[in-house]
Amino acid sequence: MRDQTIKKTVTAALFAAMTCIATMIIKISTPTMGYIHLGDCFVLLSGVVLGPANGALAAGIGSMFSDIFSGYLSWAPATFAIKAATSAIAGFLFRRLHQAGKSSRSRSAVLILSGLVGEAFMVFGYFVYEAGVAAFGSGVLNKAAVAAGIASSAAGIPFNLVQGAAGILLAVLLLPMLSHVPGLSEWGLPPSRK
16 A cells, blocks of 8 residues: 555656746747646646546646746646646546546546636636736726736737647657556556557
């Protein structure tokens, strides 16, 4: 029992580190002062492999540290919450859909569907956070400030959609490799169905 707990903890730490590194290693700057990265792949895989709760912690911590190390400290709390929720949603749906589908759905199709829902939450979460920051940053909270915040935040939606799509694609490509890692199926990672 203790060995399994240690193994799960170490694996969660590795997923947090991979999320952080994948987020930091390739950054494509956007006109909205943000960047597109590959970290969402590991955000999704954290939830799928570790389960919704442990995956959420790994994804949130890894993503938060990438913001801290990259100079986006003010974004770190929001990133933690948004990426943790993205991972939890995708991990929960992946397990539920895979169990419900029995042999009718492939693991890749289930990952794509659960990833789409998780990444849709990510896009929405950043939209709301950015709109709030822009509205409150104006110094006066009125209709004009809220409208300006929404307009400026909407500019980031296409970039977050590209990031989410890239994360889903990479997760689908990497999941078969992870299924060969001994012990992961014991934690609930379902075997591949083709």
